[in-house]
Amino acid sequence: MPREISHQISISIDRKLSGLSNTTSNQQFIFKVHDGLRSHKNEAYEPKVLSIGPFHHGKPKLKKMEMHKLRYLKELLGRRGETNAHRYIIALTEFEDHARKYYAEEEISRISKKGFVEMMFLDGCFVIEFLRKNFKPELQNGNDTIFQMEWLSSNIMTDLILFENQVPFFILDKLYDMTKLPDERGNLIDLAYCLCDNLGFPKGCYSSIPANEDIIHLLDLVHKSLCSSFAEKLTTMNDSAANDDFSLEVVKSTSELQQSGIHFEAVKPGQNQSWLDITFEHGKMKIPSLKIMDETESVFRNLIAYEQYILKSWSCISDYALFLDHLIDSPRDVEKLRHRQIISNWLGDDEAVSTMFNKLCNDVAVDESMFCYTGVFKKVNKYSRKRRNKWRAHLMRNYFNSPWSIISFLAALVLLILTVVQTIFSILQYTKQ
Structure with a gap:
């Protein structure tokens, strides 16, 4: 009886295998x-x-x-x-x-x-x-x-x-x-190329694709147009730093980073800089401007899906979305980035933009060893951990946040200097007597 059941199971599996199309090759x-x-x-x-x-x-x-x-x-x-x-x-x-x-x-x-x-x-x-x-x-x-x-x-x-x-x-x-x-x-x-220009990405942000490039479909073409120059730069940087530790770090939100003395600046992508190229040097984070429109979330989600299913290299769009997810914790962070002209919010609602970026990377797999912004994250965290930068930011935020506060400080400083000078003269006069 057991042998007969085993034989029946074997026949059943063989039939299922024979009916399965050979698509794995x-x-x-x-x-x-x-x-x-x-x-x-x-x-x-x-x-x-x-x-x-x-x-x-x-x-x-x-x-x-x-x-x-x-x-x-x-x-x-x-x-x-x-x-x-x-x-x-x-x-x-x-x-x-x-x-x-x-x-x-x-x-x-x-x-x-x-x-x-x-x-x-x-x-x-x-x-x-x-x-x-x-x-x-x-x-x-x-x-x-x-x-x-x-x-x-x-x-x-x-x-x-x-x-x-x-x-x-x-x-x-x-x-x-x-x-x-x-x-x-x-x-x-x-x-x-018009597909890039009409989806809210900066004009001329795409890279030229050779006529003989192997393109899968239109979404693949858009992805290559948007990412190829940045991915090429990352590959070069990765080759030159092959022994570095690429463990994934995280950064704080825009509001918290500003409290650590970090400044944000919008840049326009040019021929030498991709719209994905975020840099950080000497306390200043430079981020190319991005227009957020009604179709932006759909565009990002489909580019991310493409990277999850097909791409075997740098997941530039997924990593960019994750970076902005870290920078944006609340509508207040969107407001700050908007005031710096890093985000152009055509939705008219900062909370909608915040919600979008906070959900874009849910259920998205991230390869820590090939995260595009590892170097930026490390520089930001190293800078923000230094106490003198926090103190400087504290002074600027609480005591030099308006022209009147600066004038008041200078007036107080002048008064202090005059008081010290007067005290010194009084002491000198006393010793002469």
Whole structure:
């Protein structure tokens, strides 16, 4: 009897193994965000108006955009003088199997070949046509609803970089090359840079990506644009300090650091400084300015999700969010950073910004050995622990915090000096007698 049960269990397991698709040998790049991250703000990972790829395809609230996809395809074909999409479908059919392997979820296998290729084609054409029209406004027709309503084009921009709302970049690149007109210059990467400019990041903050760079999808492109120069700098610094102790330290909030004599200064990211590059020297912390808008939390959460699932290097966005989480403990800290023009709060509510940064890194794994701001944290803590800096800050805060207090101090000092001089003269006069 036990042998028979063992045999039945063995057969059952063999059947389950035979029915399991062999996806472990293929690296996957597009995932559904796990419940731990979703539990903090589920809507941050959900498209508002546009589905791209299979995970949100067919959702009722997103169906209105399907007509716009067809309209954009018709305009694209008309501009090229083509009457059908036959040659594009033939090309994409050859890549269908490779594209499927980008998706991690088992449910993708249930989509038919016809349905998958059609979805890749319509979604891909819409993306490149939208980016083209944004890059070249002269391509926008006078009755283009998407660009007539700024809220709609803005929501599409945000939807295009959601982690779950992606198609493989090689599909987009193939369609872009096939639909280019003879006089059209540039490449798809040039068109996609607008995604950085329209998401609240500083103008020109992104790094140039070589045309031959291996790009996974649009979210990967945005991440590389925002982080590559900073990550390269960190790698160089890490190589030169390979024997240092990289144990993770923490820093106090903005209010507490100011009490320790630390000053905050906003800087504008330039060609030699990334928007992620925070520095600390001689009691002054320099932080590039950041605009906080309605879509900022969704953008940060999806970039962080990307780092949690795919990235094997520096998690620049996660570490930046964690740094600001340390600096911001309350709305008062946001207010102080706002007054220093480090944060531009378009939400209009300091408490909302404080809450956002205090929750961004919940359920996010941090690699202590590769934390981007270890050096900054150590310098800050070393400075703030020195008693003379605390005393200096105490004096400045309590006795030199206004012009009148400084005048009063100088007046008292002059009076003290005169009193001492008068006392000395009195003593000298007495000794002469």
